[in-house]
Amino acid sequence: DAMVIQNPRYQVTQFGKPVTLSCSQTLNHNVMYWYQQKSSQAPKLLFHYYDKDFNNEADTPDNFQSRRPNTSFCFLDIRSPGLGDAAMYLCATSGGWLARSPNEQFFGPGTRLTVL
Amino acid sequence: AQSVSQHNHHVILSEAASLELGCNYSYGGTVNLFWYVQYPGQHLQLLLKYFSGDPLVKGIKGFEAEFIKSKFSFNLRKPSVQWSDTAEYFCAVNRNTGRRALTFGSGTRLQVQP
Numbered sequence: 001d002a003m004v005i006q007n008p009r010y011q012v013t014q015f016g017k018p019v020t021l022s023c024s025q026t027l028n029h030n031v032m033y034w035y036q037q038k039s040s041q042a043p044k045l046l047f048h049y050y051d052k053d054f055n056n057e058a059d060t061p062d063n064f065q066s067r068r069p070n071t072s073f074c075f076l077d078i079r080s081p082g083l084g085d086a087a088m089y090l091c092a093t094s095g096g097w098l099a100r101s102p103n104e105q106f107f108g109p110g111t112r113l114t115v116l
Numbered sequence: 117a118q119s120v121s122q123h124n125h126h127v128i129l130s131e132a133a134s135l136e137l138g139c140n141y142s143y144g145g146t147v148n149l150f151w152y153v154q155y156p157g158q159h160l161q162l163l164l165k166y167f168s169g170d171p172l173v174k175g176i177k178g179f180e181a182e183f184i185k186s187k188f189s190f191n192l193r194k195p196s197v198q199w200s201d202t203a204e205y206f207c208a209v210n211r212n213t214g215r216r217a218l219t220f221g222s223g224t225r226l227q228v229q230p
Binding site: 033048104 | 159160161219
């Protein structure tokens, strides 16, 4: 089945220690999104890629970076995690403008990040 | 920028009761509307979606939603809830153009008591 995969599902890191979260997709979608969901809150968009074009949200902290080396993979790098960065990080994809259903997003299971 | 309001933050129902969760959005242009469900400890799952056409949409697990353009609303309904419907429900919108990123409401926690 075509899907969105996130690894690891659970990540524990120390305050200030860089961490990388991974997302891969077998849907061949043009667009990949990263959302942050803190406990009991709605998911909040951090940034997205349309193909290789990176689009950062205005209020995304500089501490958060992303890489997309190819269509299938996208990474979220947190350079110096703080306690406030503990959250669920969700990756999503969509097919882009030419897709049959460009408006729909498909979510991965998320990575729960704990910062000690 | 669009925004989404979910006025019910926490709803408690008994099994077999009817459910209606409110969702209002603010955006003057064409939007797409979604309801997602998040069961405890699980990831977001799409319940239903509205892009165009019949404003009454049916989703999975007996859920339906009605788009009322004049009221900027997309309320979620289910005639008879089950204990297994206990979850967090998120309304979301995106625009029909551009980056199509989702804007989520703050969520409604539904607790169904046996």
